[in-house]
Amino acid sequence: MADVPTLVEQARQGRPRAVARLISLVEGASPQLREVMAALAPLAGGAYVVGVTGSPGVGKSTSTSALVSAYRRAGKRVGVLAVDPSSPFSGGALLGDRVRMSEHASDPGVYIRSMATRGHLGGLAWAAPQAIRVLDAAGCDVILVETVGVGQSEVEIAAQADTSVLLLAPGMGDGIQAAKAGILEIGDVYVVNKADREGADATARELNHMLGLGESRSPGDWRPPIVKTVAARGEGIEEVVEALEKHRAWMEEHGVLAERRMRRAAGEVETIAVTALRERIGDLHGDRRLGALAERVVAGGLDPYTAADELVAAVTEQG
Template identity: 50%
Template structure:
């Protein structure tokens, strides 16, 4: 697969699809492929689209694709769907809603199953983003599965996070409770033609005002705009795209884009280290007699878990590198 990276850089869709499948499913080549891809990453702008189920995220994403294509942008989409309990694969509802874009060579849409992840993102999502980045996408839209408070994970992947709320479902209050107000760079009040939309907008604006009063230097900080949209009627999409662009301009002119990406790389490195340690324990330590001995001593309470953990790490680090998943 590594020898096909030039084809990926040239925009070969079939190569992109094969590499994403490899990254999703794992295998001996995955780690080497990601190593080779990494120097070519960092060019795409990533927009997270999150919110509760039924808020119209997929329809809104579909309209954003159209808007970006009118601007001549190459667009990648990662739609994180619930995992089927029967097949283990993604339930491809998003592909159905976005099917009009499938013949467009400058749009690449991939559905991924959460596979047990509670954060609205599959573990491999960030790795798939790297493939689409190298593929040449100007923008990558990441639509999360919609699982309430765990949606906060999107902030570790996206440059701009759009939180989608709808009237009539108590979404604005739930967002405040869940801490989603903290991660939103742009609010989209979708289905704004329904009764109660004005109330949702007012509640968000009030909460933003209250937050501005309590934060030092709030006048210089970004205030998330609240955009009314009706995705099914293509209403408010240009305004939403303008809000995303304005946030990007703010990040770039203040230098915050580079700072935030640096912090995300730092967090990703920690996550990769933790993943390798887990693999090390699972593939090396748990297959030795020492694991059984340590476990028995903890069960007998002759060894405490903290000391046991130190011993396990010592054994794992002495045994060599973890196997690639």
């Protein structure tokens, strides 16, 4: 059993092993998870969470690494959660800690962790909210959540981040793809990476046009900027950071940041509650009540909705 108070104290001191151990407790759904979250609750809330998403091949890892460098130059402590596709066999992250971020591995002001999606739709590990809280409580000023780009389910990043950055690249059909997938609604800052390639200006123009076709904005509403970068050379990254800071200031001024964090907490509580209920229902498999309800549905004596209501009633009474 882990000594949770000691781990939390060591994490506050910036010790990577303690942070790693706490995130491992989160990922493993440890019986001590409730104790961990209770200890972290009063310590979290200071970090700025930035989601980085986009289709495979647009340069998310390179861009994330460049953003880490920029924030470190500004003297900020940075945490990175790199959410990888899962192996369907082991449930582990296929890519491990990102090779492109290895330059930051020896920097004590940077903590990088890969997490597996474990097949979870939306490209985010189910444990991501708790892992974000660990990094927040450990004193990170900025937390970058880089998630695998898998089309429309990318929208889940928006639920976890204060600000969402959507990356595109010229020549990949990203603009059309973004419009089809409906993910243009989630971006707070748009980045056209690999801007040294032919077609970058056209991609930016197309994106600007599609954003203009979106919902009408009132005066004072946030207008997502489009920034062109060549992340591999660090070009345009300072402009991205500037756009992020402007968005953060706008959110604070208009109360949007507090509203997003409230929504995030509500979603997290709901997920935990639904998971607990699902586990209780799982315990009923083979239970005579579930079998009896199924028999009545098959016989036509009961519809599945009424059966489900009876099952939920049984589960909640049991609790």
